[in-house]
Amino acid sequence: xxxxxxxxxxxxxxxxxxxxxxxxxxxxxxxxxxxxxxxxxxxxxxxxxxxxxxxxxxxxxxxxxxxxxxxxxxxxxxxxxxxxxxxxxxxxxxxxxxxxxxxxxxxxxxxxxxxxxxxxxxxxxxxxxxxxxxxxxxxxxx
Amino acid sequence: xxxxxxxxxxxxxxxxxxxxxxxxxxxxxxxxxxxxxxxxxxxxxxxxxxxxxxxxxxxxxxxxxxxxxxxxxxxxxxxxxxxxxxxxxxxxxxxxxxxxxxxxxxxxxxxxxxxxxxxxxxxxxxxxxxxxxxxxxxxxxxxxxxxxxxxxxx
Numbered sequence: 001x002x003x004x005x006x007x008x009x010x011x012x013x014x015x016x017x018x019x020x021x022x023x024x025x026x027x028x029x030x031x032x033x034x035x036x037x038x039x040x041x042x043x044x045x046x047x048x049x050x051x052x053x054x055x056x057x058x059x060x061x062x063x064x065x066x067x068x069x070x071x072x073x074x075x076x077x078x079x080x081x082x083x084x085x086x087x088x089x090x091x092x093x094x095x096x097x098x099x100x101x102x103x104x105x106x107x108x109x110x111x112x113x114x115x116x117x118x119x120x121x122x123x124x125x126x127x128x129x130x131x132x133x134x135x136x137x138x139x140x141x142x
Numbered sequence: 143x144x145x146x147x148x149x150x151x152x153x154x155x156x157x158x159x160x161x162x163x164x165x166x167x168x169x170x171x172x173x174x175x176x177x178x179x180x181x182x183x184x185x186x187x188x189x190x191x192x193x194x195x196x197x198x199x200x201x202x203x204x205x206x207x208x209x210x211x212x213x214x215x216x217x218x219x220x221x222x223x224x225x226x227x228x229x230x231x232x233x234x235x236x237x238x239x240x241x242x243x244x245x246x247x248x249x250x251x252x253x254x255x256x257x258x259x260x261x262x263x264x265x266x267x268x269x270x271x272x273x274x275x276x277x278x279x280x281x282x283x284x285x286x287x288x289x290x291x292x293x294x295x296x
Contacts, residue, residue: 063200099261
């Protein structure tokens with residue numbers, strides 16, 4: 001029998017990035033996706049401007065219902081000047097993101113550990129800060 | 143060989159056939175029962191093919207309940223699995239609704255919430271179609287289909 005447990009997300013702030021470690025005994029699917037989404041959306045609403053890295057290392061299965069919720073969460077982050085990335089996907093789940101062309105949206109790289117993804121996320125935020133700084137300087141010169 | 147025609151398709155007699163009410167709990171029960179049957183029948187041989195079959199079944203069943211039977215718990219959906227003469231197989235997920243055309247579904251924009259389930263089924267299977275007369279979604283595969291860990295449809 002396929003058993004779906006109640007999904008948990010443990011949030012931990014590491015510098016500018018918040019890691020959201022998704023813990024579920026097995027799967028995220030139609031039966032427990034709403035619990036996952038509620039927890040995620042509440043945290044994002046309570047933390048405007050959050051740069052969130054969701055760690056899926058303990059997730060073995062997900063369906064398209066989860067993709068829809070991740071897109072909603074991504075929109076909520078972006079609407080408040082934040083961002084959402086995903087790391088730690090199994091090869092099968094990574095393929096699901098590739099098939100649906102969502103791997104680029106969530107800046108996912110194949111076989112990348114979450115530690116490396118966090119470092120890459122930090123660098124991207126620094127680059128964005130630099131670009132914003134240059135834009136304000138060049139704006140003043142013009 | 144016990145061949146019969148189902149729609150335009152020649153299939154062997156179903157080695158698995160069962161029906162459930164259109165409720166949330168049926169999703170998990172029907173997937174588990176179907177996976178058990180097709181695994182014992184030899185369709186699932188790797189964890190990759192188990193993942194792909196589970197995903198296709200869930201997408202098809204959720205579509206049948208939500209779009210076909212409009213979440214009416216008195217509505218029933220049925221799953222049947224058959225071998226095909228080309229050493230592949232076909233799974234029918236039948237509802238009591240008016241159906242949709244999976245061929246018309248393309249990937250939605252990144253901000254759009256729905257439509258990805260059909261795209262996933264179309265990727266893993268060789269052929270996905272909805273038969274309006276029988277109210278059945280047909281998911282057909284060959285030994286080379288991605289659902290069996292074979293070639294790439296992307």
